[in-house]
Amino acid sequence: MSPTFSNPVPMIFNPLKHYLPFIRQFIETNISGSSTRDMKTITRELRHLGTCVMDIYTGSLSQDEIFDEIIFFLKENDFLKRERFMLWTGTGFNDYKISTLSDGSQWMLKYYNHDSHYVHIFPARQSPHTFRVKANTLKSAILYIIIIGKDFVNDDDLNAARALAGLSPVREVTDAEAVTEMIEILRK
Numbered sequence: 001m002s003p004t005f006s007n008p009v010p011m012i013f014n015p016l017k018h019y020l021p022f023i024r025q026f027i028e029t030n031i032s033g034s035s036t037r038d039m040k041t042i043t044r045e046l047r048h049l050g051t052c053v054m055d056i057y058t059g060s061l062s063q064d065e066i067f068d069e070i071i072f073f074l075k076e077n078d079f080l081k082r083e084r085f086m087l088w089t090g091t092g093f094n095d096y097k098i099s100t101l102s103d104g105s106q107w108m109l110k111y112y113n114h115d116s117h118y119v120h121i122f123p124a125r126q127s128p129h130t131f132r133v134k135a136n137t138l139k140s141a142i143l144y145i146i147i148i149g150k151d152f153v154n155d156d157d158l159n160a161a162r163a164l165a166g167l168s169p170v171r172e173v174t175d176a177e178a179v180t181e182m183i184e185i186l187r188k
Helices: 020-030 039-049 063-076 082-089 135-148 155-164 173-187
Strands: 053-057 097-100 106-111 119-123 130-134
Touching: 020 053, 020 135, 020 173, 039 135, 053 119, 053 135, 063 097, 063 106, 063 119, 082 106, 130 135, 130 173, 135 155, 135 173, 155 173
Parallel strands: none
Antiparallel strands: 053 130, 097 106, 106 119
């Protein structure tokens, strides 16, 4: 995943899915001419966004500050050990806990079955400093900016970007209002 990113122990976090500054940096790194990476690699990375909806954090905390605050919370409550964390959150598909950070944002903490990275974190639904987006909308917007980059979005260009992600074409740009809105959010 470009730009370079690693999850600190015991966290697992996908910034391309949940952290707006990282998404913008990913786009900037991969805009034609500024990267030697090929489109196949970029689309493979975008597949990790899945096909569902996700919440993207837009607040002022850096990734390191988010990690530090969550680790502090886990230490303070004696949930940093894997077994204690498992008992606290539960291990089922619908089991999770929510932690509120210093900026008021709320983060989901879920158990992830891994020896060292077992605290899966992501912004909570309807949390302050977040917005919800469909994965295919985000993929389309990212690819459009990287490949096409034009200010005026037309249906042919948008469909060319969507085709790279294996997404069906839209008939008119008005049908893809969410994508054009996402393009504008990513450009700011």
